Amino acid sequence: MTYQQIIRGQIVTPERVIRDGWVAIHDGRIAALGNGPHPDAHKVHDAGQAYVMPGVVDGQTHAGSYGGLPGLEATTRSAVAGGVTTIVDMPYDSPAPLCDPETLNAKVEAVERFAHCDCALYATLLPGQSVDMIAPLIAGGVAAFKISAFEANPTRFPRIPADMVLDMFTALSRTAVPLGLHNEDQEIVRTTIARMKAEGRDGIACHSPSRPVAAEMASSAHFLELGFNAGAHAHLVHISHARGFDMVAHYKADGGRATGETCVHYLWFDPDEDGPALGARMKVNPPIRPGERERLWEKLLEDRIDFVSSDHASWPLSSKETGSIFTAGAGIPGLETLLPAFFTAASERNLDAPLLAAKYLCERPARFFGLWPRKGSIRIGADADLVVLEQKEHTWDSANAHDGLCWSPYDGAVFKGAVTKVWLRGQLAWDGASIVNSPGDGQYVRREDAPVPA
Numbered sequence: 495m496t497y498q499q500i501i502r503g504q505i506v507t508p509e510r511v512i513r514d515g516w517v518a519i520h521d522g523r524i525a526a527l528g529n530g531p532h533p534d535a536h537k538v539h540d541a542g543q544a545y546v547m548p549g550v551v552d553g554q555t556h557a558g559s560y561g562g563l564p565g566l567e568a569t570t571r572s573a574v575a576g577g578v579t580t581i582v583d584m585p586y587d588s589p590a591p592l593c594d595p596e597t598l599n600a601k602v603e604a605v606e607r608f609a610h611c612d613c614a615l616y617a618t619l620l621p622g623q624s625v626d627m628i629a630p631l632i633a634g635g636v637a638a639f640k641i642s643a644f645e646a647n648p649t650r651f652p653r654i655p656a657d658m659v660l661d662m663f664t665a666l667s668r669t670a671v672p673l674g675l676h677n678e679d680q681e682i683v684r685t686t687i688a689r690m691k692a693e694g695r696d697g698i699a700c701h702s703p704s705r706p707v708a709a710e711m712a713s714s715a716h717f718l719e720l721g722f723n724a725g726a727h728a729h730l731v732h733i734s735h736a737r738g739f740d741m742v743a744h745y746k747a748d749g750g751r752a753t754g755e756t757c758v759h760y761l762w763f764d765p766d767e768d769g770p771a772l773g774a775r776m777k778v779n780p781p782i783r784p785g786e787r788e789r790l791w792e793k794l795l796e797d798r799i800d801f802v803s804s805d806h807a808s809w810p811l812s813s814k815e816t817g818s819i820f821t822a823g824a825g826i827p828g829l830e831t832l833l834p835a836f837f838t839a840a841s842e843r844n845l846d847a848p849l850l851a852a853k854y855l856c857e858r859p860a861r862f863f864g865l866w867p868r869k870g871s872i873r874i875g876a877d878a879d880l881v882v883l884e885q886k887e888h889t890w891d892s893a894n895a896h897d898g899l900c901w902s903p904y905d906g907a908v909f910k911g912a913v914t915k916v917w918l919r920g921q922l923a924w925d926g927a928s929i930v931n932s933p934g935d936g937q938y939v940r941r942e943d944a945p946v947p948a
Contacts, residue, residue, distance in 0.1 A: 496533075497519060498920065499518070499920060500538045501541065502514075504546065506547045506852045508873065512527070522921070523876065524875065524876050524877075525874065543885070545882070545883045549918070550576070550578040551865065552578045553859035554732070554755070554757065555569060555582065557569035557583050558808075562588045563604035566609050569583075571610045572806075574611050575895075575913065577924075578611060579612060580860075580865065581613050582613075582615070582637055591620065592615060605936060606934055608934065610923065612939045613937075613938055614863050614938075619639070619658070619662065620652060625661045625664075628666065636671075637863040639662065639674065641659065641675060643680060644676060660723075663723075664724045666726045672727040672751075672753065675713070675717045675729070677710055677717060677731070678705060678709050678713050678779065686703070686706060697769075697819055701765065702783050710735060711738065714733070718742070721750065722748065728745070728750070730755070732756065735789075755802065755803055755859075756799055757828075759826060760782055762787070762839055762904075763782050765781070765782055766785065774816075774819055775826070777823070777824050779824040800862065801855070801859040803832075804828035807823075807827065808898075809823045809826075827892070827895065827897050831890060836851055852871070856871060865942065866942075868939070880917045881917075882914045883913055884912050885910065890905060890906065892905050
């Protein structure tokens with residue numbers, strides 16, 4: 495058989511790295527793989543000693559929070575340049591969150607019009623909305639649901655009360671679909687911020703104590719207990735402190751369906767080290783905690799972290815430049831830096847960076863969102879979403895970013911890996927210098943049917 499395309503290099507599979515390996519592509523899928531001499535193909539790309547990795551599945555992005563649904567174009571353009579071939583986008587779009595079949599259909603249409611990479615979608619419910627809406631949204635293919643314990647916006651990002659959270663868990667308990675939480679206790683955070691303002695305290699050093707670990711852990715414990723009692727899958731979408739993963743492990747050990755993710759910025763930054771230079775540019779919620787970075791790496795190596803995401807936020811730099819840490823926008827761009835930053839941080843700790851990246855950035859999120867085995871690994875039958883990651887140092891300059899934002903807290907970081915080629919379902923999307931696919935080449939990917947746990 496003559497295949498349409500062969501990609502050669504160090505092939506990163508779920509089990510191992512195949513040296514002098516090759517991947518054969520036919521009709522947008524991986525048709526064969528091996529090492530040594532390759533079969534016949536119409537096109538061959540030889541990546542040499544570079545890693546050929548599965549496309550990253552970024553389990554947490556916010557494409558439409560600022561620019562509305564058209565924001566998918568810049569977000570997914572940035573994704574492709576960073577080796578991310580599937581994003582899982584949050585439901586908090588401007589002006590309306592994804593909470594019913596109408597808003598789902600509108601977002602799917604936007605994906606088909608604007609997206610450079612494939613997109614899976616989170617959904618949500620608004621306060622007072624019937625949980626009967628969950629079933630049609632699942633039928634529409636949403637990958638997960640997300641709510642918040644803290645109200646950032648009364649319409650777009652509201653707080654969901656505990657009785658409704660329990661109702662949602664009860665409705666979801668008969669499915670494999672998880673419910674995720676933005677895990678900060680509202681009363682604690684608002685009271686602490688008010689106290690700090692009254693005392694005249696400000697600056698990035700005040701950010702973590704103004705949203706204290708107690709607020710995150712209390713919210714997390716409350717949510718996990720509700721999910722456990724309902725027999726549903728409770729997921730904490732951004733754990734900033736190692737104790738959160740110990741908490742999740744406790745509920746797992748008791749037989750609960752509990753999971754937690756962290757974001758790459760918690761594994762990279764420390765406010766004591768980076769805060770004086772970055773200020774509000776490194777503000778995220780929950781905050782990056784001082785002295786916690788290495789403890790989070792320990793939890794990853796203990797296999798207590800389920801996967802790692804970017805939590806990419808499409809906010810302009812002007813949202814940060816408000817003069818106070820308490821009014822500065824929370825969130826940072828992160829799609830183009832997710833893979834290079836994770837790979838670099840793992841390499842600097844003398845870890846098996848390619849296999850860890852494939853596990854925590856690709857396979858784990860694909861499984862979590864019901865996209866496996868189509869996404870998340872180099873295996874026969876999977877989509878030919880492939881990334882060439884060259885082992886070379888380069889300094890990140892966000893002036894060259896493709897997200898339309900062109901700022902980053904990673905500016906000046908020296909990464910040890912560079913994304914030089916990306917294929918989406920076998921079609922070249924990034925050639926190392928330019929995006930070469932078009933808006934609308936991305937597809938809406940539905941959560942695939944999965945058995946409901948007994």
